[in-house]
Amino acid sequence: MTQIGFYHLTRTSVTDALPPLLTRTLASGQKAAIWCQTKTVLDDVDKTLWKISTPTWLPHGSAGVLRPDLQPIWLSVEAEAPNNAKFLFLLENRQCEDCSQFERVFDLFDGHDENAVAAARTRWTAMKAAGHDLTYWRQEAQGWKRAR
Template sequence: MAEIGFYHLTRTGAHEALPVLLGRTLDSGKRAVIRCATPADTRALDDALWKVSDPVWLPHAATGGKYPERQPIWITAGEDVPNSATFLFLLGATEPPQADPFERVFDLFDGRDEAAVASARLRWTALKAQGHTLAYWRQEAKGWTRAR
């Protein structure tokens, strides 16, 4: 069973919060796939990650990019995982993910959007019923706080 973390964004958007999480992913020697809600979101995130200055560089590609199997970070609006990633990041999710075969799933949702919060609660309930280990992280002024 995958460990699934819900990341409640309260002070920044996903494009600002995601680079730190991705940097830690790469530091741990893992690969990531990021599933966006739409192809337009995929393109916007691809552009945003090229502008990240901390960590210094996040090597990645998006659907349509070259050498997908070599990419430590793959961005898609689909179900493809050509880089054999073990970490799944969800942006704009509306349905519970198919968590297997991933080790970890990061579900980032906008806490300022009531519909996104309600959708995250539904995903939490469904995934808990499936027996996954769940964690809730709330974005604070500096960093994240894990609720028990």
């Protein structure tokens, strides 16, 4: 089954949390897909990723780009991964109905938004019932801490 990590954002925004996670994804030789609910957030992520140069540049593409299969990171409001990504990042309470095409799923949610926390709990319950391997990560001052 797919490894699904729930990432409880308590110290930074999703646009601040994503670059280090994506840097590690690319360093491991994997491609990523990022699914957003809205075009507004997709545009914010796109702008953020274009500005990142340290520790590494994060090349990415989205709808309208030629050769999406060559993009290391794919941004979308659709449930798609035309770059054949094995890592999926879910933003804005996006759900993954069939996660079996991915090795890992990163579900990032805003810990300061009660509705987002409640929605993450609902997704956790559904993914656990589906038999996925779940982990919970809480953002701490020194990075991510896995909770048991």
